[in-house]
Amino acid sequence: MTVxxxxxxxxxxxxxxxxxxxxxxxxxxxxxxxxxxxxDSFFLVIGTKTCGYFLQNAMGVMxxxxxxxxxxxxxxxxxxxxxNDYEELKRLxxxxxxxxxxxxxxxxxxxxxxxxxxxxxxxxxxxxxEINIPIVVARANGLDYAFTQGEDTVxxxxxxxxxxxxxxxxxxxxxxxAIHKLxxxxxxxxxxxxxxxxxxxxxPLVLFGSLPDPVVxxxxxxxxxxxxxVSGWLPTKRYTELxxxxxxxxxxGVNPFLSRTASTLMRRRKCKLIGAPFPIGPDGxxxxxxxxxxxxxxxxxxxxxREQMIWESLEDYVKLIRGKSVFFMGDNLxxxxxxxxxxxxxxxxxxxxxxxxxxxxxxxxxxxxxxxxHEMDVPMPTIVEKxxxxxxxxxxxxxxxxxxITGMAHANPLEARGINTKWSVEFTFAQIHGFSNxxxxxxxxxxxxxxxxxxxxxxxxxxxxETVTAxx
Amino acid sequence: xxxxxxxxxxxxxxxTLRVATSFKNVHAIMHAPLxxxxxxxxxxxxERERNFTPVTTSVVDRHVLANGSQEKxxxxxxxxxxxEHPDLIVLTPTCTSSILQEDLQNFVDRAxxxxxGDVLLADVNHYRVNxxxxxxxxxxxxxxxxxxKARKHGDLSTEKTSEPSVNIIGxxxxxxxxxxxxTELKRLMxxxxxxxxxxxxxxxxxxxxxxxxxxxxxxxxxxxxxxxTAKYLQSEFGIPLVDICPMGVVETARCLRTIQTxxxxxxxxxxxxxxxxxxxxxVSQAAWFSRSIDCQNLTGKKAVVFGDxxxxxxxxxxxxxxxxxxxxxxxxxxxxxxxxxxxxxEGFCDQVLITDDNGAVGDAIARAEPSAIFGTQMxxxxxxxxxxxxxxxxxxxxxxxxxIGYKPFLGYEGTNQIADLVYxxxxxxxxxxxxxxxxxxxxxxxxxxxxxxxxxxxxxxxAQSELNKIxxxxxxxxxxxxxKFARDRGFSEITLDVMYxxxxxxxx
Numbered sequence: 001m002t003v004x005x006x007x008x009x010x011x012x013x014x015x016x017x018x019x020x021x022x023x024x025x026x027x028x029x030x031x032x033x034x035x036x037x038x039x040d041s042f043f044l045v046i047g048t049k050t051c052g053y054f055l056q057n058a059m060g061v062m063x064x065x066x067x068x069x070x071x072x073x074x075x076x077x078x079x080x081x082x083x084n085d086y087e088e089l090k091r092l093x094x095x096x097x098x099x100x101x102x103x104x105x106x107x108x109x110x111x112x113x114x115x116x117x118x119x120x121x122x123x124x125x126x127x128x129x130e131i132n133i134p135i136v137v138a139r140a141n142g143l144d145y146a147f148t149q150g151e152d153t154v155x156x157x158x159x160x161x162x163x164x165x166x167x168x169x170x171x172x173x174x175x176x177x178a179i180h181k182l183x184x185x186x187x188x189x190x191x192x193x194x195x196x197x198x199x200x201x202x203x204p205l206v207l208f209g210s211l212p213d214p215v216v217x218x219x220x221x222x223x224x225x226x227x228x229x230v231s232g233w234l235p236t237k238r239y240t241e242l243x244x245x246x247x248x249x250x251x252x253g254v255n256p257f258l259s260r261t262a263s264t265l266m267r268r269r270k271c272k273l274i275g276a277p278f279p280i281g282p283d284g285x286x287x288x289x290x291x292x293x294x295x296x297x298x299x300x301x302x303x304x305x306r307e308q309m310i311w312e313s314l315e316d317y318v319k320l321i322r323g324k325s326v327f328f329m330g331d332n333l334x335x336x337x338x339x340x341x342x343x344x345x346x347x348x349x350x351x352x353x354x355x356x357x358x359x360x361x362x363x364x365x366x367x368x369x370x371x372x373x374h375e376m377d378v379p380m381p382t383i384v385e386k387x388x389x390x391x392x393x394x395x396x397x398x399x400x401x402x403x404x405i406t407g408m409a410h411a412n413p414l415e416a417r418g419i420n421t422k423w424s425v426e427f428t429f430a431q432i433h434g435f436s437n438x439x440x441x442x443x444x445x446x447x448x449x450x451x452x453x454x455x456x457x458x459x460x461x462x463x464x465x466e467t468v469t470a471x472x
Numbered sequence: 473x474x475x476x477x478x479x480x481x482x483x484x485x486x487x488t489l490r491v492a493t494s495f496k497n498v499h500a501i502m503h504a505p506l507x508x509x510x511x512x513x514x515x516x517x518x519e520r521e522r523n524f525t526p527v528t529t530s531v532v533d534r535h536v537l538a539n540g541s542q543e544k545x546x547x548x549x550x551x552x553x554x555x556e557h558p559d560l561i562v563l564t565p566t567c568t569s570s571i572l573q574e575d576l577q578n579f580v581d582r583a584x585x586x587x588x589g590d591v592l593l594a595d596v597n598h599y600r601v602n603x604x605x606x607x608x609x610x611x612x613x614x615x616x617x618x619x620x621k622a623r624k625h626g627d628l629s630t631e632k633t634s635e636p637s638v639n640i641i642g643x644x645x646x647x648x649x650x651x652x653x654x655t656e657l658k659r660l661m662x663x664x665x666x667x668x669x670x671x672x673x674x675x676x677x678x679x680x681x682x683x684x685x686x687x688x689x690x691x692x693x694x695x696x697x698x699x700x701t702a703k704y705l706q707s708e709f710g711i712p713l714v715d716i717c718p719m720g721v722v723e724t725a726r727c728l729r730t731i732q733t734x735x736x737x738x739x740x741x742x743x744x745x746x747x748x749x750x751x752x753x754x755v756s757q758a759a760w761f762s763r764s765i766d767c768q769n770l771t772g773k774k775a776v777v778f779g780d781x782x783x784x785x786x787x788x789x790x791x792x793x794x795x796x797x798x799x800x801x802x803x804x805x806x807x808x809x810x811x812x813x814x815x816x817x818e819g820f821c822d823q824v825l826i827t828d829d830n831g832a833v834g835d836a837i838a839r840a841e842p843s844a845i846f847g848t849q850m851x852x853x854x855x856x857x858x859x860x861x862x863x864x865x866x867x868x869x870x871x872x873x874x875x876i877g878y879k880p881f882l883g884y885e886g887t888n889q890i891a892d893l894v895y896x897x898x899x900x901x902x903x904x905x906x907x908x909x910x911x912x913x914x915x916x917x918x919x920x921x922x923x924x925x926x927x928x929x930x931x932x933x934x935a936q937s938e939l940n941k942i943x944x945x946x947x948x949x950x951x952x953x954x955x956k957f958a959r960d961r962g963f964s965e966i967t968l969d970v971m972y973x974x975x976x977x978x979x980x
Contacts, residue, residue, distance in 0.1 A: 020531055021548075026507030048567040048598065049483040052476055054510050056868075073474040076599040079571055088473035095475060111505045111568050115537065142505030143533055214941055218972060313976055390555065393524075409512035409525065416522035436975050464522050 020386035027150030047110030146355035200227035209254035281341030322346035480805035487607030622682035642698025656880035719786035758887035779866025
């Protein structure tokens, strides 16, 4: 893969847009991780058997652990409006309240509710008042969004529910801040005061994006080392602990697919967005911290050494992929950040497929990608928005990349044709943020290479008879 | 509106896709929003399929909502026709297209003008039928389409084969042990001297369909898929159909005797009695198993059965009639076919349960307290929770129910497999029970100094709570590695910082 471009034109990232005929998960899949993250929530997906069957199959065994999510399965009477939406939803929500007593019910609107124009946003406040449980509405449907963007729609809706006044009394304060509490748990007030002294004076900072609790702790501590205090996270472990967001607060995203949440926080809550690369990989984490520090006028300390140390500890993995090529088919919006990290590891990347590219929200990440390509002296990847899987398979055939990061629909067929693949969804469920988790990313990326290295002398590379590649 | 956590049968389009993708060189195009193509994931994962699943989506997005699909569906059909030259493209409606009410037939007609292959609109309504009914209908629709096409072209072959022959109808992709059953049925037919005229839909080409009338009879092993097709062929060409599922020793014999009668009526002087006798007593182990003292110990043990009509009915009869097990209740989620099921299990169980609510099934299991459950993956999980062993006998199923080894449920080898399944379920249950009575395997504590969890290191509260968040199966490893790291570097207390430093250093 060489980029043939006239010398006169500055080499930049090349953006393309295809047909949008690609495989990805439906955005309602976000309930699977969000109900686990927000412990006192209940997610009600208002849709059809199609949605239910997807959740049941895609989420595998989680369904058996008495999940705090369910389908409000629409029947023919609901579609033809013979049944009253409000009464039906009230009946189901009362049942949920009785059986589970959650602190919030999140309604997930689907394609069907969009098409029949069910006014969920209108019904919610009325029903909320009547049954006395907050109802948050998120339209996470396949008409508008792909996979992880589902979380974006939920968090954008939750952003509207964050309290806008800091609590005045100390007792109330203690109730509110989960992370704060975690860090101060069981300490005497004077210790806490000493603790507070460790922070630099800066305007409140709220981070957004759902991450596993251990990763939240890690990133919070990482900023604490620079004297930066994280006032809150959106979302929190419990709905009742959503962070205070006042006008003028600073916010920063930890994931690349949160552009609606970012714009909601800026426009509705009047926050200032710190646009930074995302803390994925040691390079991304360092750039993320540096950007936040620079906004607050702090000179970061020890970051370069820390990044260097992490890189050294990764060397056994990095040497497996250095000089190899990776092709992203695109389905979860983490692609730009992952590609940037892998290029820094010494890989080349001819194509980054991505469902949706918000050039403003991801601008810092894109700039870092460009810079990384220059510094590593590799060709700029082509970023293909709304890719066409059929065309991509033809390109994969031509390029023969060493690794294809793709959805499960294509993984086995590509493996049978001798192409190494890594299932992309694993990146959304694994812990990949911060310095400490860079290793986990490489563990995933190198796994097919390590496995196939074991098998390499057996002559079992191509396991399909015909050489013609057919695709969906 | 219905509050639902889980479902036994999938939505209609899954049935259509299962049938379409079972055929060779047939492509399905779904009229659906982004993300509805998870059928491809299921097929690629569960069936461990080497080839790309021939299913594409003509994506319904905001734009389609506003302006209609317009040229999009037609373009997608003609594009796929040019790219892959399928014999047939099946346009598959979903719940979304059911309510958009676009004139999909019109798109099909227009696309047909420009395509080399045939184009069909699957006649299924999402809100009226489920996966199983839709699959049955789609298969019939495709068969009828090609029979009529051949008739029009005058190349329909209606002359019977010289030797007795059969069409095996209803083997499909993502069907429970379908591949193995198919092999077993072919073997059985060959043992009986019957030629297999066609197997549909799995592995068949649509061009073979015009030869279907050549068979002497049709065999429909599963109640859920193929019956409509067989009935159509019966009414159109008078081809007799055998719809007795050859699952279990007695039912297999009944199936073979019915085949014998049908062939005798058509002038083939076959007599399978000796074959049945020989297989039952000496070749298959199941009859001997039910006579052996192992099976004696199962007498009167309580079991419950739940699944699709075919497997639940057959299993109930096997347990009661062939093994002397007490089936407290038998049930199915095929509500649309409940009369048939009730008639089948009449006299073989105390009660019949017809429901598609997994909660109701779970409650009924808890009330019955059986020694073993035979059900779907859902019942297996109920069994786990209640500590009751479960043998999986029907879809919905997971990847472990697509074994690589040869495991048919039908025919004489099938009876052996079922005997193993039943016996293993019950003995495991007995073993557990005995262990409980006698207080476990071995009451002496095992002492392994090398992996002792005790340590002299102090974990502070934050680190301890962080450690507790780590999933149980790796927690011990993380703990050991962290402590080794701390000891090597002379830390006396383990804090969060030490924990993460250890993770970075040793990947703990």
